Amino acid sequence: MRKALIAILLCAAAALCGVSCEKYALPRLDLSNDTILAPLEGGEFGVTLTSNVRWMFDDGSIQDWIYLDLKYGTSDYVDVEYPLKVRVNANDTGAERKCDMTVTTSTLSRKLVVIQAGPEEEGEEDSGQE
Helix, strand or coil: CHHHHHHHHHHHHHHHHCCCHHHHCCCCEEECCCEEEECCCCEEEEEEEEECCCEEECHHHCCCCEEECCCEECCCCCCEEEEEEEEECCCCCCCCEEEEEEEECCCCEEEEEEEECCCCCCCCCCCCCC
16 A cells, blocks of 8 residues: 555656656566575576566675576566576585575565475484474
């Protein structure tokens, strides 16, 4: 409701100034999936990013065991779906690992989290208790 009211107010202000409302769409930044659960051996995973403005992943948030095939994009206030490929290397660290990758626009921010399994210790069984 609040977003709709803001859009209406922006369009009304634009109309008073003689500017088209098409250029005043609310910014959008969405991920089809915000968490990737990768197995020990790694693999390639797909995520769709939808945006209607310029966006960019923060390079400092991407760890060296992850490869992201597309790190930025732009759109002229029209929703565009960007198919991202996230490649996760095999985990040879001996422990579970996690990476919080941040993607931003000028006004929005989202996180894409990759959690990769570590090797189970020898003889460890899942007891169902925490």
